Amino acid sequence: MTFTSFSYFLFLPLVAILWYSLPGQSRKWMLLASSYLFYGWTSPAFALLLLATSLLSYCAAILIERGGERKRAYLTLACLIHFGALFVFKYLNFFFGAFTGGRALLSVGLPVGISFFTFAVTGYLFDVYRGKLSAERALLDYALFVAFFPCLLAGPIGRAREFLPQMKSDPRFDMTTVKTGFLRFLYGLFQKLVIADTVGIAVNLAYSGQLPRGMWFVIVLLYPLEIYFDFAGYSNMAIGSALALGFRVTENFTAPYLSVSVRSFWKKWHISLTSWFREYLYFPLGGSREGKTRTYMNILIVFAVSGLWHGAAVTYLVWGLLNGLLQVFELLLEPKLGPMRDKARQTMIGKTVAALLGAGVTYVLIAVTFVFFRASDVVQALDVLRASLLEASLHPFDLRMTDRQLLVMLVCLGVGTIFDVLKTMGWQPRHLARTVTPYYLAAAALIFAAALFGVYGEGFDMQSFVYFKY
Amino acid sequence: MRRIKPKYINELAALLLTAALLAAGLYQAGIALMPGRDDFGSTWGDFLQEDRDSIDVLFFGSSMVYCDVCPGVIYDESGLTSYVMAGPEQTMPVTLAYVRETLRTQSPEAIVVELTGLFFDEYTGFSKVNVCYMPFGLNRIRAARACEKGLMTTALFPLYDFHSEVFPEPGVEPPYQHPDARMLAGYTPVDGRETMGEPWERTFTTQFGDSVYSRSRSALEEIAALCERKDVRLICYFAPCYNQVPALWRENVVGSLDGALDLSDLGEVIGADKSADWYDVLHFNQKGAARFSAWWASYLTEQGVAHTHDCDQALWQQRADYFRAGR
Numbered sequence: 001m002t003f004t005s006f007s008y009f010l011f012l013p014l015v016a017i018l019w020y021s022l023p024g025q026s027r028k029w030m031l032l033a034s035s036y037l038f039y040g041w042t043s044p045a046f047a048l049l050l051l052a053t054s055l056l057s058y059c060a061a062i063l064i065e066r067g068g069e070r071k072r073a074y075l076t077l078a079c080l081i082h083f084g085a086l087f088v089f090k091y092l093n094f095f096f097g098a099f100t101g102g103r104a105l106l107s108v109g110l111p112v113g114i115s116f117f118t119f120a121v122t123g124y125l126f127d128v129y130r131g132k133l134s135a136e137r138a139l140l141d142y143a144l145f146v147a148f149f150p151c152l153l154a155g156p157i158g159r160a161r162e163f164l165p166q167m168k169s170d171p172r173f174d175m176t177t178v179k180t181g182f183l184r185f186l187y188g189l190f191q192k193l194v195i196a197d198t199v200g201i202a203v204n205l206a207y208s209g210q211l212p213r214g215m216w217f218v219i220v221l222l223y224p225l226e227i228y229f230d231f232a233g234y235s236n237m238a239i240g241s242a243l244a245l246g247f248r249v250t251e252n253f254t255a256p257y258l259s260v261s262v263r264s265f266w267k268k269w270h271i272s273l274t275s276w277f278r279e280y281l282y283f284p285l286g287g288s289r290e291g292k293t294r295t296y297m298n299i300l301i302v303f304a305v306s307g308l309w310h311g312a313a314v315t316y317l318v319w320g321l322l323n324g325l326l327q328v329f330e331l332l333l334e335p336k337l338g339p340m341r342d343k344a345r346q347t348m349i350g351k352t353v354a355a356l357l358g359a360g361v362t363y364v365l366i367a368v369t370f371v372f373f374r375a376s377d378v379v380q381a382l383d384v385l386r387a388s389l390l391e392a393s394l395h396p397f398d399l400r401m402t403d404r405q406l407l408v409m410l411v412c413l414g415v416g417t418i419f420d421v422l423k424t425m426g427w428q429p430r431h432l433a434r435t436v437t438p439y440y441l442a443a444a445a446l447i448f449a450a451a452l453f454g455v456y457g458e459g460f461d462m463q464s465f466v467y468f469k470y
Numbered sequence: 471m472r473r474i475k476p477k478y479i480n481e482l483a484a485l486l487l488t489a490a491l492l493a494a495g496l497y498q499a500g501i502a503l504m505p506g507r508d509d510f511g512s513t514w515g516d517f518l519q520e521d522r523d524s525i526d527v528l529f530f531g532s533s534m535v536y537c538d539v540c541p542g543v544i545y546d547e548s549g550l551t552s553y554v555m556a557g558p559e560q561t562m563p564v565t566l567a568y569v570r571e572t573l574r575t576q577s578p579e580a581i582v583v584e585l586t587g588l589f590f591d592e593y594t595g596f597s598k599v600n601v602c603y604m605p606f607g608l609n610r611i612r613a614a615r616a617c618e619k620g621l622m623t624t625a626l627f628p629l630y631d632f633h634s635e636v637f638p639e640p641g642v643e644p645p646y647q648h649p650d651a652r653m654l655a656g657y658t659p660v661d662g663r664e665t666m667g668e669p670w671e672r673t674f675t676t677q678f679g680d681s682v683y684s685r686s687r688s689a690l691e692e693i694a695a696l697c698e699r700k701d702v703r704l705i706c707y708f709a710p711c712y713n714q715v716p717a718l719w720r721e722n723v724v725g726s727l728d729g730a731l732d733l734s735d736l737g738e739v740i741g742a743d744k745s746a747d748w749y750d751v752l753h754f755n756q757k758g759a760a761r762f763s764a765w766w767a768s769y770l771t772e773q774g775v776a777h778t779h780d781c782d783q784a785l786w787q788q789r790a791d792y793f794r795a796g797r
Binding site (some may be wrong): 007028175179403436437439440443444447448452453454457 | 475478480481484485487488491492495496499623624629630632633
């Protein structure tokens with residue numbers, strides 16, 4: 001089941017009604033059953049993998065906690081099993097194919113969300129190992145942490161130390177929270193169906209060779225918008241669904257394209273993953289405490305692994321390394337750029353120009369790295385970059401969109417940007433949820449816009465979420 | 471008993487009001503965005519403009535009806551008012567829904583059903599056209615249920631398919647709109663002769679299974695039962711064509727239905743010229759349709775079907791005049 005399916009539009013309100021009306025433990029059992037139903041909707045067999053992951057990590061955490069001197073061994077073994085499963089499903093064919101000319105060893109598909117729930121449970125095991133968290137004894141609560149349906153398929157990657165206390169506090173019905181949840185869900189739906197998928201039409205046409213080569217530079221600049229509104233839309237739907245049930249989960253994006261450097265971009269992009277890597281990989285490697293060279297090396301390692309987390313392909317590795325390299329360059333240039341930036345910020349005009357220039361340059365750099373993320377292989381990515389630089393032309397301007405489609409896309413991109421700016425200024429959907437008429441007008445407008453201008457139904461290729469394949 | 475807080479009542483009222491307005495708005499947007507269509511079947515918009523209880527004979531079926539039967543000619547020849555309510559490759563269960571829906575506003579003397587639809591499979595590629603132009607209600611839902619999986623979504627929520635009209639392909643004209651739609655009464659005039667598939671063979675190319683036939687047959691039996699209840703005469707027939715249903719099947723069907731007609735070879739009987747009166751192996755062109763409609767006028771009169779309904783005579787005379795020139 002996906003967030004954009006009709007079945008989910010019925011599923012979520014029904015689960016919310018049951019969640020708030022059932023007594024005691026029964027509502028937790030209901031939520032667990034609903035989560036497994038949600039996950040097993042399309043591939044029931046993989047629900048067994050989810051169950052096995054839950055049971056194994058539950059037992060492993062208790063063993064680690066009681067393990068004394070052997071706790072490191074227990075942690076290593078548990079991680080080997082969890083990451084081993086991830087490796088088998090996600091990377092085995094890639095490595096096998098690399099030595100056998102592309103042959104596949106396994107014909108099993110990738111279980112949806114495996115990268116996300118594997119990271120959620122291993123993060124929990126690390127926390128228990130470090131003594132930051134006690135091993136959870138209530139199996140039902142723990143199983144809900146792993147299988148909580150709003151975050152199951154593509155995050156935000158859950159943190160047990162945030163989720164489990166909420167589960168124990170037994171969330172009760174709060175009108176404003178529930179309304180906020182549904183509004184965020186609708187805004188996510190709007191971001192996905194109207195903005196991301198409309199931009200996606202042009203991007204997909206370009207990558208299948210159906211647009212003039214002169215338009216590549218436009219596509220290179222458009223793709224970051226598609227992936228952002230797709231994934232931010234998904235995250236909003238996930239966070240909104242969780243809120244509708246009274247749970248707060250980690251934010252995944254905070255207006256990343258308003259960042260003035262690649263480093264600050266990565267503090268605002270896919271926050272639940274980057275914070276996981278920071279906490280469980282970058283810091284254990286030594287972070288920035290072991291000198292400059294080691295810091296640069298750690299950044300490159302983290303981003304190379306982050307690239308591979310996205311997929312078993314050279315393109316993802318290049319994408320990750322490029323992002324790491326850009327941050328290393330920023331750190332190297334900081335002694336020269338920092339004083340210039342500080343000087344410029346002394347006047348209002350200088351501050352504005354520095355912000356716009358910083359955001360513009362960062363966006364272009366990120367867009368260039370995303371070419372490797374989207375391209376089918378490195379050769380195509382290099383060809384796209386070459387065409388963008390050497391063959392750029394707006395004549396003919398052909399994105400295979402009608403004028404009306406272009407207008408809708410630009411207006412909706414504007415709406416999406418305004419919301420991001422408002423968010424950075426402290427505005428929250430919760431403010432709207434405290435009202436009645438403005439709230440329902442906003443909700444109706446979002447549904448109407450998604451229904452009228454969204455990409456779905458016959459004749460349209462409704463895009464699956466970009467992050468479903470990770 | 472616990473009292474519900476007033477703020478919850480306000481919220482519930484606002485929620486219900488929003489849901490109702492949104493549903494109405496989305497439905498109307500869906501209707502507004504559907505491409506206009508008044509021939510090649512799906513003539514509901516025009517049909518519902520007819521005066522209540524003004525039609526003597528209703529014709530149902532597929533393109534073999536809407537291309538072959540011209541109500542203007544029938545009126546000219548017999549004074550009988552008729553209307554064609556057919557859709558492309560329309561299956562019998564959808565025809566049943568059409569019959570039910572038309573009988574809500576008309577009380578004809580006779581209902582005529584073309585039988586090739588007995589062999590059309592559930593998915594014909596035209597279900598959307600056949601179902602989604604029907605008036606909203608139980609019969610539309612019944613028709614959608616009888617079609618391929620997924621059509622119900624469009625039937626209940628037309629924007630699901632028709633929101634594409636917000637972004638029409640550049641240069642594509644709105645389809646299927648005839649300048650004199652009111653004159654057609656459900657008929658679709660086609661001109662000339664389609665040369666594809668020459669030489670025309672008398673072979674039936676549609677594939678179907680036993681389940682298709684049994685489903686269609688039970689829908690036809692329901693139509694018969696409905697006609698009996700409403701005291702409407704039911705006439706079933708196989709249309710004249712070259713791509714004929716095999717003789718054995720036709721014999722079986724006609725033999726098991728009271729008053730059913732096998733008109734498969736009628737083209738030659740009424741003098742339809744293969745090179746001048748046929749559009750293709752299945753359909754008459756306008757000249758052939760005029761011949762066939764004249765035959766219907768004569769047949770229906772012989773069978774005692776009489777013009778008993780009040781109608782807009784000026785309109786019907788216009789319809790007769792409209793087609794007289796081209797005959």
